[in-house]
Amino acid sequence: MQFEQSSALIFEYQTDLIGTAENPMTHIAVLGAGVVGVTTAWYLRQAGYDVTVIEREPAAGLQTSFANGGQISVSHATPWANPATPKKALKWLFKEDAPLLFRLRADKAQLKWTMQFLQECRADKADANLVQMVRLGLYSRDALQKLRANIGIEYEQQTRGIMHFYTSQAEFDAAIEPTERMQALGCERYVIDINNAVSLEPALSPIAHKLTGATYTSQDESGNAHLFTQRLAARCVEAGVHFMYDTEIVAINTDNDTDLSTKRPHVHSVTIRPTGENAQTFTANSYVLALGSYSVGLLKPLGIHVPIFPAKGYSATYTVNPRAPHLAPFVSLIDDEFKLVASRLGNKLRVAGTAEFNGYNLDLNATRCEAITRRVQQLFPKGIIANSVQYWTGLRPMTPSNVPLIGRAHCGQVKHGSHNAAATFDNLWLNTGHGTLGWTHSCGSAKAISLLIQGETPNVDFDFVGMSV
Template sequence: MHVLVLGAGVVGVTTAWFLRKQGHEVTVVDRQSKAGLETSYANGGQISVSHAEPWANPSAPLKILKWLTRPDAPLLFRPNLDPAQWRWGLSFLMQCTSARAAHNIRQIVNLGTYSRAQLQAVRQDTGIEYDQLEKGILHFYTNPKEFDGALAPARLMRDLGCDRQVIDAARAVELEPALAPIRNRIAGATYTAADESGDARKFTQGLARKAEEAGVTFLYGTEILGFDRTHGRILGVQVVREGHYEVLRADAYVLSLGSFSAVLARKLGLFLNIYPAKGYSITVPVRNKDAAFEVSLIDDEYKLVYSRLGDRIRVAGTAELSGYSRTLNYTRCRSIVRRTAEIMPDAAYWDEAEFWSGLRPATPSNVPYIGKSHFGNLYLNTGHGTLGWTHSCGSAAAITDIISGRRPEVDFSFIGL
């Protein structure tokens, strides 16, 4: 079967890899000049099964109200006249019940655990190097209320097989000595030894090269305009490539365009409740190796993730629901630098921070769309939010099974099945 994958981010490229391994002819289309240049470019870098508590949880509405007037708020809602934003926001509020949060945690943990194992298999098969570290992820809390609120989700994750252990400040510093400067401020922590980190862009571009060697065709610099369709099936994808209009045809199509999946799907009358959550990251050179962390960290109070990528430190986080603009908000950038320098002042050259923003394709539940659409040959693998890197290999393996007529191994609420 010839499959056309729309999107060459980490989700699209892993999808192409798994499809090719199953013997399918695969073509990947992307508007950029190479793979991994949008949301995968400078994300948080963590393979974080333990980061499974969705934004939509019982404590979220009150927090968002408090944050409305804070330009550096971890989750910032900037209302505009876009109906899609308001529809997304109302759906988000409906997900903020204990029952919905528990259901969504189950989906996210199950997919994350499966995906981590699939990533490890890809790494073994290909030998790709991407500044990976397998030293676990440590969530630390400097606010006692935030720590208390993390205990029930951590317990649920353990019940689901994610070994997220609750530890005290002394154990946290023992695991990661770089936290010593704030030892007296740590109210508590959790640690998941099986979690990992690594550079998603390096991985994506490395896997794209391997996929190309294996026979996958990549059409870069190709703008996707819309679809040809008839009687519930897709006949082709309308594109502009090298200045020329053409229609690309295949037997099946996979939509993996991140936040832009919803925009393209609307041209088919297909509603995907995906809205861009603009996230920020800083990348800084390590100054003092002894003061810089190696265990990946999550600062849950500030919604920041810290990853060590070789001789660089990546800190990413916050979410801004304000539309499709990627314009940098320097107040939010500087707040990341300020918090990180406060935690570990000697670790890096904080005044040399490289700022970046990307549009994360967020669903109200944080659960992605994976499965069949109501068009017979159009499949969805999109809406992964902050966990695209974590869930990429698992969702790629699952959508490959679905396209190949098999039931995926992972216990997940696939659409259209």
Template sequence: MTHIAVLGAGVVGVTTAWYLRQAGYDVTVIERESAAGLQTSFANGGQISVSHATPWANPATPMKALKWLFREDAPLLYRLRADKAQLKWAMQFLQECHADRADANLVQMVRLGLYSRATLQRLRADTGINYEQQTRGIMHFYTSQAEFDAALAPTERMQELGCERHIIDINTAASLEPALYPVAHKLKGATYTSRDESGNAHLFTQRLAERCLEAGVQFLYNTEILAINADAHSTNPHVHSITIRPKGENAKTFTADSHVLALGSYSVSLVKPLDIHLPIFPAKGYSATYKINPRAPHLAPFISLIDDEFKLVISRLGDNLRVAGTAEFNGYNLDLNSTRCEAITRRVQQLFPKGIIANSVQYWAGLRPMTPSNVPLIGRAHLGQVRHGSRNDGATFDNLWLNTGHGTLGWTHACGSAKAISLLIQGEKPAVDFDFIGI
């Protein structure tokens, strides 16, 4: 039986392991944490949001970023650092902000999102897995007329691509989500996507990992991946082993027939020695989790929301309200910035002051693996510069695959990415028109 090593046990890595095992492969997952889903998948916004496909890189972003440059609580905060990788990424990001590139990237993300949402729904039906999911749709609401006006064209474009995102009036928005009634007078408009969903990504990842284990997947937790060892400069590049170090032990060699890299922001340094250059840079995202007020649970939203002016997503997860968002480009720093944390709570108290217990808040930060285009890297690894859709004929690895760079939509795209990579490894064509790499 072909043995495949999946590097990383976040939501992308675990779903990859699941679909590979379902396809009949012998699978080992290697993870430096003590359990699955403890990094970027731990406390994200919880949305399965095909409708949230407008790339960060779009024509309006450069001017906004300049305005936000010295605002500590800005939705997008770019810290100027003496970092060549960050500067290179920023230049590539600006290239993707052109209108034609932004539209092409939106198309890719909607296609993958639709495929992934349907794949998750099938997985849920097949397994009965429960992860505090809500299937009430997702609503974008706008308290800024300029933000609402800017959302009209992308909404129409998404409709053309098959995403059922529709413009709704303020009364309809408040009727769908009564928790918005107290601030309805501040709303300028809204859109609603009834088939989008929400759920606890961490809980999903851990429960799917349990099912993987039951199905025969092996997990090596508390194990650091030190190097990928390959004949990288031959005519047919090939990985012959990886070097790992289990906690408390010496480094040792691990072998498999094939390998899938699903390490998010930490993918970059691992493959750079192989002359594989991934355009991924970490964007620190924040989240705040509040206990819902048991005396007034109806004053916290049931429908998952997106506050586009403040770039926050809001999801009800059991008895908690999860609010997440913002992007801070500050390298691999995971320190919590109190100003940015307090800005989230301030906004939540403006919207749902009686629906939450504000002093119950738990803040968290995680590193989203952002590509300049926001489109993830899925397919065969190849030498040189990698971007979605890229090829490098004659210098493509025969047994190293990439499933990384999902940015803010890792939870949304996880199941579709995993199903697609499992089919590609089997030599089959996934039923999605997506720019896979190295294929």
């Protein structure tokens, strides 16, 4: 694999960060090597920490980060939990190809999460959650742009903005209020007419007569999250980060005799099991949990209850028609009616979306896959080679509010902004629950958690977990 040219600059920058025998660096273990875990490792290493990343897969970015929609979309901040969703979810309940599908299961965790989700659908809560996601999104997009400028990393990125387009008048009308709300928060999403939409993205010309409206955010971006994750992981290795792949994290181990009236709970080690080996103990000074949907099971034995449930998302990747590449979009698109996003990645078109609540099931559902291709063929019939399609599914770690959990872990029920002063861990940190916006929020979340660990306050007005103690 070829790496970008600025690695020498990284080594030069790192020289004054390396610890000595007399003043060793604090050792931090990052649990998980998806895009959130790898960016976390990068920012911690840049801050001077000794970092080890532990990952059960054989390489970085092979789970939820592998084939997502590819968007850095501050403008896609309207929470799934909003006043319109319950009615839509009921309408879609028994439609196998529905954009949002709750499968009825005898699962207490899913039932509890669903009740919490419905509470977040209130207008006041949906607005508060939108505010949180826009603020974090702006902070994160800026962090990504600065990282890219500093190290010259390439990942099939496009900086042509993101366009929401609408073929339903009702969906377009419903988009006006959140668009104006995002503008007020500093996200430059604006309503544009159909002529402007087609001018910005000529691939929409064949369906121009079906469009009812569009919005456009020029500063949003797209790119290959998997490629970014793997290339940044390689940069991390060059900078001194150690990766332990093919290593399952079995348990997080705490001091059982902690007196919470005098001392915070403390993680002393994690139990790991490298492939083909017996379980063993791994020790660091601090731990950052970035395991997405798989965070729940490791935290529960510690008395930490995070409201994360896996939302199964699908993607389809098509080869762009080499005879008519202009008929596939370059501007990254969001089809709000069908809950799909489309991003141009080199000579491929990635289309992703929908949410299926079906536990940890990773089986590809043919009906849901075919529904994506059917819509793509309606939109760009001559722009892609339909029979080249590669389908994929992954588990997005969804919180009921859609707002991720970033900050210091504490016992009890955890949600963004929550804390339990008597049971806040002194060395366990959370960077998880990013839902559909893990790629969008990854750099900002990683930068923020690095600053929090250093005892600094990130320059973003966000409700971090466990940080008001």
